[in-house]
Amino acid sequence: MGEPVKFLLPEEEIPTAWVNLLADLPGAPPPPLNPGTGEPAGREDLAAIFPMGLIEQEVSSEPEIEIPDEVREIYRLWRPTPLHRARRLEQDLDTPAHIYYKYEGVSPAGSHKPNTAVAQAFYNREAGIRKLATETGAGQWGSALALACGLFGLECEVFMVGISYDQKPYRKAMIETWGATVHRSPSELTEAGRSQAEHTSGSLGIAISEAVEVAAGAGDTNYSLGSVLNHVCLHQTVIGQECIKQMELAVEAPDVVVGCVGGGSNFAGIAYPFLRARLRHGVETRFLAAEPAACPTLTRGRYAYDFGDTVGMTPLMPMYTLGHDFVPPPVHAGGLRYHGDAPSLCALVKEGLVEAKAIAQTAAFEAAVRFARTEGIIPGPEPAHAIRAVLDEAEAAKEAGEERVILFNLSGHGHFDMSAYEAYFAGELEDLEMPEEELEAALARLPEAPALP
Amino acid sequence: MGEPVKFLLPEEEIPTAWVNLLADLPGAPPPPLNPGTGEPAGREDLAAIFPMGLIEQEVSSEPEIEIPDEVREIYRLWRPTPLHRARRLEQDLDTPAHIYYKYEGVSPAGSHKPNTAVAQAFYNREAGIRKLATETGAGQWGSALALACGLFGLECEVFMVGISYDQKPYRKAMIETWGATVHRSPSELTEAGRSQAEHTSGSLGIAISEAVEVAAGAGDTNYSLGSVLNHVCLHQTVIGQECIKQMELAVEAPDVVVGCVGGGSNFAGIAYPFLRARLRHGVETRFLAAEPAACPTLTRGRYAYDFGDTVGMTPLMPMYTLGHDFVPPPVHAGGLRYHGDAPSLCALVKEGLVEAKAIAQTAAFEAAVRFARTEGIIPGPEPAHAIRAVLDEAEAAKEAGEERVILFNLSGHGHFDMSAYEAYFAGELEDLEMPEEELEAALARLPEAPALP
Numbered sequence: 020m021g022e023p024v025k026f027l028l029p030e031e032e033i034p035t036a037w038v039n040l041l042a043d044l045p046g047a048p049p050p051p052l053n054p055g056t057g058e059p060a061g062r063e064d065l066a067a068i069f070p071m072g073l074i075e076q077e078v079s080s081e082p083e084i085e086i087p088d089e090v091r092e093i094y095r096l097w098r099p100t101p102l103h104r105a106r107r108l109e110q111d112l113d114t115p116a117h118i119y120y121k122y123e124g125v126s127p128a129g130s131h132k133p134n135t136a137v138a139q140a141f142y143n144r145e146a147g148i149r150k151l152a153t154e155t156g157a158g159q160w161g162s163a164l165a166l167a168c169g170l171f172g173l174e175c176e177v178f179m180v181g182i183s184y185d186q187k188p189y190r191k192a193m194i195e196t197w198g199a200t201v202h203r204s205p206s207e208l209t210e211a212g213r214s215q216a217e218h219t220s221g222s223l224g225i226a227i228s229e230a231v232e233v234a235a236g237a238g239d240t241n242y243s244l245g246s247v248l249n250h251v252c253l254h255q256t257v258i259g260q261e262c263i264k265q266m267e268l269a270v271e272a273p274d275v276v277v278g279c280v281g282g283g284s285n286f287a288g289i290a291y292p293f294l295r296a297r298l299r300h301g302v303e304t305r306f307l308a309a310e311p312a313a314c315p316t317l318t319r320g321r322y323a324y325d326f327g328d329t330v331g332m333t334p335l336m337p338m339y340t341l342g343h344d345f346v347p348p349p350v351h352a353g354g355l356r357y358h359g360d361a362p363s364l365c366a367l368v369k370e371g372l373v374e375a376k377a378i379a380q381t382a383a384f385e386a387a388v389r390f391a392r393t394e395g396i397i398p399g400p401e402p403a404h405a406i407r408a409v410l411d412e413a414e415a416a417k418e419a420g421e422e423r424v425i426l427f428n429l430s431g432h433g434h435f436d437m438s439a440y441e442a443y444f445a446g447e448l449e450d451l452e453m454p455e456e457e458l459e460a461a462l463a464r465l466p467e468a469p470a471l472p
Numbered sequence: 473m474g475e476p477v478k479f480l481l482p483e484e485e486i487p488t489a490w491v492n493l494l495a496d497l498p499g500a501p502p503p504p505l506n507p508g509t510g511e512p513a514g515r516e517d518l519a520a521i522f523p524m525g526l527i528e529q530e531v532s533s534e535p536e537i538e539i540p541d542e543v544r545e546i547y548r549l550w551r552p553t554p555l556h557r558a559r560r561l562e563q564d565l566d567t568p569a570h571i572y573y574k575y576e577g578v579s580p581a582g583s584h585k586p587n588t589a590v591a592q593a594f595y596n597r598e599a600g601i602r603k604l605a606t607e608t609g610a611g612q613w614g615s616a617l618a619l620a621c622g623l624f625g626l627e628c629e630v631f632m633v634g635i636s637y638d639q640k641p642y643r644k645a646m647i648e649t650w651g652a653t654v655h656r657s658p659s660e661l662t663e664a665g666r667s668q669a670e671h672t673s674g675s676l677g678i679a680i681s682e683a684v685e686v687a688a689g690a691g692d693t694n695y696s697l698g699s700v701l702n703h704v705c706l707h708q709t710v711i712g713q714e715c716i717k718q719m720e721l722a723v724e725a726p727d728v729v730v731g732c733v734g735g736g737s738n739f740a741g742i743a744y745p746f747l748r749a750r751l752r753h754g755v756e757t758r759f760l761a762a763e764p765a766a767c768p769t770l771t772r773g774r775y776a777y778d779f780g781d782t783v784g785m786t787p788l789m790p791m792y793t794l795g796h797d798f799v800p801p802p803v804h805a806g807g808l809r810y811h812g813d814a815p816s817l818c819a820l821v822k823e824g825l826v827e828a829k830a831i832a833q834t835a836a837f838e839a840a841v842r843f844a845r846t847e848g849i850i851p852g853p854e855p856a857h858a859i860r861a862v863l864d865e866a867e868a869a870k871e872a873g874e875e876r877v878i879l880f881n882l883s884g885h886g887h888f889d890m891s892a893y894e895a896y897f898a899g900e901l902e903d904l905e906m907p908e909e910e911l912e913a914a915l916a917r918l919p920e921a922p923a924l925p
Contacts, residue, residue, distance in 0.1 A: 027480055096556075128848075193890055437641075437645035438645070
């Protein structure tokens, strides 16, 4: 046989700490603000819906946060995940580039999301919480939290974006298999849902408002978010830490690290450990965030304070935003349809440490099919955007005659998104445009807040 | 952290040869017969639809058959597959039993089927064949062959059992993603399909007839079968061979090996390498085949010569059968709805070397949900039958106070079968009975052939 195509680690190599990149960022990032007072949001602003264990991580300046044994025990069910060298794809592309992918689709829920879901369920259970409420778009996050709550004996209530609820009934069945409850959002169960009833297909922002309302209204219930926040991004850094060890096994180092971006957590997961090496030791690595052209937060949004949800219940966060009530066109990558992005990632883009690129939907699926036909795995629509960016990098490497080493996060499989592939093969997939007028209008509705530097 | 829960092997440990158990069976098994002449079927009876490389394996008396490098290269995309110790399930059951499962769902197609699909595509391409035709029930086999044909540059045409085609549209999209074509069976494209048009929901036997007809009618097209035949069963023995090494890593040996049975190949895959050890060295291991109560071939079928397909195009095979035109009730484990079983497995059951047990559908799903809520992975409806048998073994071990070591084949995930879970949670899943009168009638239509010993 030839050179290995998979680089595996034993269970002992599951990281023992999460990487908190905030501690290494040059200059303190702008703080989130209490929308009522305009003052920096403190622990007490979050305590109604998050347990103190997670709040401490949200505001921590420690560079590393120890992973509790109970969380690592659960990680062992599927971690460490494999790192693959995509030799068959490289041959098909006839590129001198070396392409590596970290495959997070081996988790029971099929994506990277359980990495933080398990941690969040753990800290909530430790705090005596009985139930978690959350939203889900395409269903990856709802599945992951349902799995995690099931494993820790918590109840779980999921508000699923209406259009996904209708199009992806099997995600609902999956969530129920792990013992959780699913509601179509907007629902009749919350004030927020009733107030948005005219948006029948729903949005991630509306579903967040519903889940936050449920959590804020019950003492034994908390809210759980699958991306954007700092504690979520840092939980995902088990991905990149494993990659660093696995790239050592491959005796290579990435020239460029690629991930798709919806809220930023899978990108942060693979990139932040490598970014820390760049910030601390000057390791020359490029970082490339691939976002959907239909929801181009990093490439065309405004860097400003905005709400994380549609109704305006969360603190104001410093980020690139398309406006908290902007409803992105219904692309199939439901997990990327978010108006904002993780503040930490936005700061890195602002600083020029991370490049961002907008990818059209059909180009993403074309890349995903090419990947499936060479490497076997059928990618989710979200990482399909990363794969498109990787193919472009490999083509650039070929033109430059460079042995460029490309590492990307294959954050999940597409088993629950096959209707999108069906539409692609039927020629029914459109390159949905972001409506410029709607964007302008949404940006005009940004909350009053200090300007960001 | 505690004791490991996963036992991994590096790529170099992918087996270099397949185990051909026929060479070790006590006494020569009865030969398949040419249905026209009643004489033992020879190589020439198979040459119209199979390449000589596979025919040689079908009739080989060599105990081991070398795996070609090109096949091992493809296996490396996902093999060796992990062996898990189900510690969380054991705790939940409060059993002294040690439960291990081999997880074949990590293949891109989500089951063990690619192990043989890749081999079959390879030998056909070597023989200059341009296209493969096949049938698929639930879709696992059609997906696997589509993947394999795509990787070896062959065309692939899949006849999918009508009811599955309607109920599992995403399997169709998956097959198309790998570049193959799917037809609903019975179709208008073949004589066999047209003759069975009144059976609108189709059956595996009818779909086999259609694919065989396509293959027999074109010189550059061959037929490919996903189970039953000896060459298929032996390709699957990579599973059991890896398990032997992994159980050594766990410093245990199985007291009982469990698998579900539709045609017999996933059971053969995990069991035959351990069975060889029993036959050669007297290792005391029990073997337990779990079949659906609605299609109870091994437990209630007749041991007789019968056709492999519905229309009667294949050689007569010595096996337990419910009658070649028996249409099993529409249980959700589509992959187990076959009227016969692998002749090699039937001979082992006849000899008492393998025990068989019929499992009711709801009991299987109850076990699968318990598994999903403890181990995370959502099992396919087929291995759910094996899990039910494992839970019963674990309960028996508890009653006996025994540290029984149970190993089973988790042959695939249930991501494309979530409608079955939905039906289970809605209380709509029935324990479909095999209609006794229909069975009697089907057995009365068995072809004329010598009686089996």
